[in-house]
Amino acid sequence: MVYGLDFINHFEKYCPQWLAEEGDPVGLHIGCLKREIKRIMVTLDVRPEVVEEAIAKKIDLIIAKHPPIFRPIARLTPDTPQNKMYFDLIKHDIAVYAAHTNMDIIPDGLNDWFCEALEINVEDYLVKTHEVKWLKLIVYIPKEQANQMRQVLGNAGAGEQGNYYHTSYSMNGLGRFTPNDQATPAIGQINQAETVEEERIEVILPEPLSTIVLTAMKEAHPYEEPAYDLIKLENPPKTYGLGRIGRLKEPVLLETFVKKVRTTFALDGLRLIEPPIKKEYVQKIAICGGSGEKFYPAALQKGADVYL
Template identity: 50%
Template sequence: MKKVNGHEIIALFEKWSPKRFAMDGDPVGLHIGQLNRTVENVLVTLDVNEEVIDEAIRKGANLIIAHHPPIFRPLKSLLTDTPQGSMIEKCIKNDIAVYAAHTNLDIAPGGVNDMLAEKLGLVDTKIVESTHSESLYKLVVFSPATHADDIRQTLEKAGAGAIGDYVGCSFSASGIGRFTPVEGAEPFIGEMGKSEAVEEERIEVVVPGPIRSKVLKAMLEVHPYEEPAYDLVVLDQQSTDYGLGRVGKLLEKTTLGQFAELVKKAFDVPALRFVGDPNKQIRKVAVLGGDGNKYIGAAKRSGADVLVTGDLYYHVAHDAEAMGIAVIDPGHNIEKVMIQGVADYMQAACAQASYNVLFIESEIVTEPFTFI
C-alpha cells in the first residue's frame, strides 16, 4: 500500500462522480484548502459545520468529502468572526481540505439517488429527469499484428470498449497494410522509397465522448508506427443517459400509509409528511434526494404512484394532489445515506489502487430540525 495525496484520491472519486455531471451553477469541487498533501484519513459527511470540523481534527482527517457545498454562494469577504468565516479559518489552521460533490453525486450511477432507491427496495430503476447524454464514438485503428494485443490492452485501461456490464469489448479483422516511406520519414517497419506490405489488424472499440482525448493519447503512446492510421467516428446511438431521481417498482403492492411507514423506517426519521389518500395502492415509486419540488411533474410522467422527496412546498403539495400523484416528504437529511455509501465505495476503490488511506463516516447529526 502506498501513501497518497488529495489529488490522487479526488481523481479516483471523480472517475465515479465527475464534475461534468453537476447541474449548471452548482459549486462542486474543492472549497477550502489544497489537495497537494499526503492524506491518511478522509472524513465523509453530508454537511460541513464546526462540529464536523472538530470531529475531523479529533480523528486526524485532513480531507473532508461533503455532499452539501459549504460555500454555496460566492463570498464577498472572509470575516473570521462570522460562523462561516470561523469555520473556514479552523479548516485552514488545521490543514483540512474540504471537497464538495453535490448534484454530480446525485446524478452519478451508484450515487445518492441510487442509494436512496436501494434503501427503499426498488427494482428495475430508471432516471426520473434526464439532464444530459454524452456522444459515443467508434475508434478504428490499424496496427501491425505483432502489437495488436498491446494496443487493445492499452485502450481498455484508458476506458475504451466498455458496453453496459462488459469491459474490454473490441472487434478485430486481419488484412494487409501498404505504405511507402519517403524523405523525412523514420519508419518502424520498411525502407526509404520502398513499398511495404505488412500484416495488420483493424481494431474497433467504442469510446465515450468525455474520454476520447485520453484514449487517443494512450493509443498513440503505445502505437509503434510514426504515423498511425485511425478513424474516430461519432455514432448515432448515445451512451448512458444521466439524470436526477430514480423511479422503480416495489416487489409487492402496498398502501400509501404502509409505504410511508416503510420510508420512515428505511431512512431512520422520527416523522414525515405525506400528500394523498393513505389507502391508495402503491407499486411504482420515484425518489429524489434533497429539494424535489421542481420534479413533481417529471415523477408523474414517469408513471410513479408516489414521489419520495424533501422540502415540499405548500402550494406544490396542492399541485401534486391535483395531478393525482402522492408525495412523501421525509426531509432533506435522508441524503445522509451518502456517508456510508461514499465511504464504502471509496475504501474499496482505494484498496484496489493500493492507496493507504482510511475513509471515516461522520457521526455528527446535521439534521437542523427537532421533532416533537
C-alpha cells in the same frame, strides 16, 4: 501508498464530473490531490464542526455531497466561522472534493441506494438530464504495444458497453510511413520508407470522455504522430436522469409504507401531503433526493402512487 489524484481518478470512473447538472460546482474545492492520502471522511455538508472532527482524526481528504463553495468568495478573511473553516482546512492540508448532482444522477447512485433501502424495484429515472452520444476511436499501433494500449484505453473509460468493460476489436495490418528531416521517429530512419506490422484497435466511448481518452492514448503511443480516427456514431445515445421510479413487490397500505420510510431513514417525523382522493394501497413509488419538489408533475405523469 495511495495518492489523492489516483483515488479521485478511480472515483470519477464511477461518478464522472460531466454528469453533474449545469452550474453545479463539483470536483476539487480546496487543497491539493498530488500527495499521499491515508484517511478519508465522507460527509453531507462541510461545516465548522465537521472540519474540527476531520482535524482531530487527521483526515487527508473529505468527500462532500454538497459543494462547500457554491458561489465565489468575495473576501477570504478568518473573521467568520465559514471563512475560518477554509483557513483551517488549508492549514491542516485537508483536501475537499464535492460530488453533488452527479452522485444523484449516476446509475447505482444515491437515488438507487434509497430505492434499495426501501425495497423498490427501479424501472426508470424520473426526469432525463443527459443524452450522451457515442464515439468510436480507431488507433493504429505496433503489434508489440497493442496489449498495453488496450489497457490504457480501458483504464481511461473507453470500451464500456452495458455490463461489460474494456471491450475492443482488433485487426492486423501494415502501416507505412517515411519520416522527413524534422521527424524524430520511434521506428525507422529519416527519409527512408518504413513498413511496420501494426494492430488496428477499435473502442467506443461516450463523447464527454473524448479528451481524457485521447490524452491517455497519445501519452502511451510510441509514435511521434499517432495515427487514429475519432468517429461520431449514430448508435442510440445513452440517457441519464434524476430521481427513480419503480414498484414495491406488492401493494401495501399507505400507512405501512410511511412507517417503513420513517424506520429506514431513522426519521423523527415526516410530512405527508395526500390528494383529495386518498389511496389506501400504494405500490408505484417515485423518489428524488435533494430539492426534488419541482419534479412532482413528472411523478404524477409516470403514474406514481407516492412521491418521496
